[in-house]
């Protein structure tokens with residue numbers, strides 16, 4: 001399937017349905033299943049007829065180098081046998097005029113026709129061996145609509161009217177359960193995160209990446225944020241290098257991975273390096289790789305970040321194991337006493353990174 005060119009969001013919301021609605025939904029899905037199978041059967045019938053035509057073998061025998069000629073021959077055959085998305089849309093109109101039409105509107109019938117055509121077309125192109133009809137037991141697991149202004153659609157109240165959301169299908173209004181009190185949402189819905197290559201992580205850390213599933217977490221976060229109309233943006237790490245940056249002296253100093261604290265001779269720190277990076281990231285503006293900070297913004301932040309570390313230290317003292325990356329050992333946690341010696345200092349000048357001996 002073609003990738004969509006516009007940004008898309010995926011949002012999952014549970015629905016509250018009563019017994020009657022549930023029964024009607026089952027009937028809708030059953031109608032969709034029957035229609036899909038009918039469309040798939042029709043598409044396969046057309047495909048078989050097209051392939052049985054001697055002209056099909058003739059078209060196949062045209063050398064690959066004669067691109068134009070091949071394309072025209074196949075296109076002519078598809079048209080003659082009605083093997084196209086458009087032709088199947090037309091067929092869906094006829095097939096949908098029985099009892100099924102009480103359940104399935106014309107736009108949804110079109111999306112089912114597209115789906116059936118694409119399945120059959122994969123067989124036609126040799127990308128699949130066969131198509132799969134939907135059995136009554138397995139059923140059709142999803143239906144979709146192309147637009148949100150007719151047929152199956154989602155409506156959301158403006159906040160001043162109650163912020164409630166409904167899925168509308170036929171005569172039913174199905175209440176969506178939206179958790180506006182999601183802890184992430186309550187903290188704001190503009191989220192910035194480093195753009196990370198999960199593949200690179202996997203190479204480096206192997207199984208533990210799968211176990212901790214950072215990609216899955218981020219996907220979940222993205223959906224949650226999208227559900228409130230917020231944004232999640234990713235910024236590149238190699239140009240921002242926040243883990244090396246000190247806003248006090250505006251220099252870049254590379255830390256070994258084992259060094260979990262930022263403590264600069266200029267007086268900034270000690271502060272847990274990830275918390276500090278996150279705070280810097282909150283002050284990144286798009287198109288800028290250096291955080292823009294007001295002089296006085298650090299004082300309050302310093303206190304807040306220290307408080308956050310104290311909470312973690314308390315948890316460590318109580319015996320809770322924290323991720324090693326936090327830099328707080330389980331018992332008797334202490335703040336780092338001093339800087340590690342022999343560091344390489346880097347300065348960022350005029351867009352270039354320079355080492356200071």
Ligand SMILES: [Zn+2]
Pocket residue numbers: 246247248249250251264265266267268
């Ligand atoms: Zn500094």
